[in-house]
Amino acid sequence: MRRNGIDIGIYTQDFENEFISLTDIARYKSDEPKDVIKNWMRSKDTIEFLGLWEKLHNSNFKGVEFDSFRNQAGSNAFTMSPTKWIETTGAIGIVSKSGRYGGTFAHSDIAFEFASWISAEFKLYIIKDYKRLKADENSRFSLNWNLNREISKLNYRIHTDAIKEKLIPPELTPAQISFTYANEADMLNVVLFGRTAKQWKDENPDIKGNMRDGATLNQLLILANLESYNAVLIHQGKNQKERMELLRQLALQQIRTLESISTDKLPRLR
Incomplete structure (x- = not known):
């Protein structure tokens, strides 16, 4: 998938749940995508959204640890990273990949929310490209x-x-x-x-x-x-x-x- 000259990676393991690169999306806003993702994850609204998604899709999600993050989110001292979120709560909606095509990936539900935080216009363009890709893939x-x-x-x-x-x-x-x-x-x-x-x-x-x-x-x-x-x-x-x-x-x-x-x-x- 490509938008505004940026290649956005997608992968799937079951042909149903697709994960989109947050790292690539973040490059639309900055040359330091890791910092962009961390800033997004500091927000209380983001933590609550991620927690709700996990509760709906992940039976092993650690609710106690999530509640602790939710109480701290939004404060000046609060920091969050994808690795910290995954390791502490057992989250599955965000994953970290290493290697040539590595980076932070998120389920399409979460990736679209992140794109909306980056830019409402950018989110609409990404959704349009994503739907086009899905139609082509489903046909093949x-x-x-x-x-x-x-x-x-x-x-x-x-x-x-x-x-x-x-x-x-x-x-x-x-x-x-x-x-x-x-x-x-x-x-x-x-x-x-x-x-x-x-x-x-x-x-x-x-x-x-x-x-x-x-x-x-x-x-x-x-x-x-x-x-x-x-x-x-x-x-x-x-x-x-x-x-x-x-x-x-x-x-x-x-x-x-x-x-x-x-x-x-x-x-x-x-």
């Missing part, structure tokens, strides 16, 4: 999710064809055939998600759909690869125990690979 995310979903469907057909050809004797009843398919599908569920479809449903009775409908992009991609690999193993004559061990190794390897290229690299979005 939906496209990628649907693409991976279709890939999973294609590999599912390859998977079921292998089961039909190699694992289902001709004398089985329709009920027994259905069980064989479900058994193989649940094997992949256990390998990737750590539970069967029934176990997931029992744990989430109020959620519509099934476990795979709520899968992430990474999980859908890995699932598609597992289905394809399981089909190969079935053709090789591997028994289910052997296949589970090999599939689990593949899943762990791919999870580590995908995590290594995750959004924790903090790319700059324009």
Whole structure:
């Protein structure tokens, strides 16, 4: 995201809660962004806002320590920094990052409040750019999710064809055939998600759909690869125990690979 010649960093770990760089926003006002952030956090209104946000979103927020800060806030002797706030209260709405793209980041709710303190006009421009980015990201995310979903469907057909050809004797009843398919599908569920479809449903009775409908992009991609690999193993004559061990190794390897290229690299979005 960019505003008035300033690159503003954004990162997310769950594609829902996004954190925006307060350090970058503060550069709009001063070449010493750390001092700008500390001055903002000295205000009683700021401390009360941060505390309310944490109470709404953070079950581990330390209320006693917060009350102490709130009572002191606004006085001439009161000082506050992001690190002090985080370490003392267990706050999660503000985070400190080190490295090339390091600095102080805050949940978008908090970042917009900080931008408003910097400049009402600047806040409106940031919100406008942020909404534009979200619309673009949601469009690409939906496209990628649907693409991976279709890939999973294609590999599912390859998977079921292998089961039909190699694992289902001709004398089985329709009920027994259905069980064989479900058994193989649940094997992949256990390998990737750590539970069967029934176990997931029992744990989430109020959620519509099934476990795979709520899968992430990474999980859908890995699932598609597992289905394809399981089909190969079935053709090789591997028994289910052997296949589970090999599939689990593949899943762990791919999870580590995908995590290594995750959004924790903090790319700059324009």
